[in-house]
Amino acid sequence: MSISSSAAAVSDWRAELPTLAARLVVLREPTSQDVRPLVELLSLADACRFGLDEVSDLLVQQFIARVRQDRITGLGFTFVVTIGPAGAVSGLVQVRQLDPSFETGEWECILAPAQRGTGAFLETARLVGSFAFDAVGAHRLESRVLLQNGRANGALRKLGAVQEGILRRSLRRGGEYLDQVLWSLLKEDWGHRWLPTGSRVH
16 A cells, blocks of 8 residues: 555654554654663664664663654654553664665664564564655665574565675674675565555654
8 A cells, every 4th residue: 555645744754753553563753761661672682772882771861862853853763663552662663864865764673572573573664664765755775684683684585675785794793793684675666565654643
């Protein structure tokens, strides 16, 4: 299903990030109440670090303030992934611009182990991709995933991403340089993956 451009244009995402919802997940902008669950999430051994060298309450609080400022200036947007009636924080996803017009973005996503393999990643990715391609106007999304992370690479393949190559020793973690896989998604290939994202601005 394609998103109506007029629906997505109801609100400028730089002024206010919408809440996005599908069957399993609800995505919203991080707030100061999310510090503790995000510290736990970002402390996982296989977590993306979203630019953080260390994880602490103070650094995550600063991260939340920074991503809000990045959204206001149009440099990127970040959602927490919540699941269930209580809205428990179970993930984090971020898209950052790679060029001044935001035609190309890079995204990172981490889900709590309990949500992996449940379909939550695919719903999150479809919401974020649809929002980036429609409301933000991106043409291309890139993702870099550790070569040895078979689950994440398999999920991107299932989403329809194209593996473009191996970035040799491109990430340093714990004093070791690791290889990453470069994946891409293009707007014209998004097809049936569209999910409505323009009508839930709060």
